[in-house]
Amino acid sequence: MLTLTHLLEEAKCYETVRRLRWPEGNIECPHCQSPTVIKRGKDDKHPHRQRYTCKACEHQFDDLTGTVFMGRHQPLRVWIGCLYLMGLNLSNQQIAQELDLHKDDVHAMTTQLRQAMVEKKPEVQLSGTVECDEVYITAGHKGHPEAVQKKGGKGAGGSSKGFGVGAPSQRKSRRSWG
Numbered sequence: 001m002l003t004l005t006h007l008l009e010e011a012k013c014y015e016t017v018r019r020l021r022w023p024e025g026n027i028e029c030p031h032c033q034s035p036t037v038i039k040r041g042k043d044d045k046h047p048h049r050q051r052y053t054c055k056a057c058e059h060q061f062d063d064l065t066g067t068v069f070m071g072r073h074q075p076l077r078v079w080i081g082c083l084y085l086m087g088l089n090l091s092n093q094q095i096a097q098e099l100d101l102h103k104d105d106v107h108a109m110t111t112q113l114r115q116a117m118v119e120k121k122p123e124v125q126l127s128g129t130v131e132c133d134e135v136y137i138t139a140g141h142k143g144h145p146e147a148v149q150k151k152g153g154k155g156a157g158g159s160s161k162g163f164g165v166g167a168p169s170q171r172k173s174r175r176s177w178g
């Protein structure tokens, strides 16, 4: 069965997270915010996950440290795929079918992602176009409920709300994810 995750390359998903976290490429220590960070090779289990050491506080971290994706047993591309499908307003059951996962796993993932949006974790807060192979995901105002509220609950009203495909015809959800 061909699932969305077959279209998503793990390496590009990591690139995407790095670009969302550090848009200017200036990697910052999540512990002390120091910019003096050196790369320390890739993760043993995840060959695309870059590791870093902060020269200021010697804190070690990697691409996913401090993000909602940290320490999860699913590959990053499954999380990105899940976010993408949530942006299309698919139900947990539909997402489970698309990703070939158990519905309970999807329920746990969507719950965590929605919670992260409420908590304004950086990888769902920042705007930007997420490119994973052929699939484009636009990250938007999910982490900015106040911005949404200013629009009087009329919904997206623009191109910046939510994770959706980059196609111009994409209808945005008026759901606020939390």
Ligand SMILES: [Zn+2]
Pocket: 029, 030, 031, 032, 033, 034, 054, 055, 056, 057, 058, 059
């Ligand atoms: Zn540090």
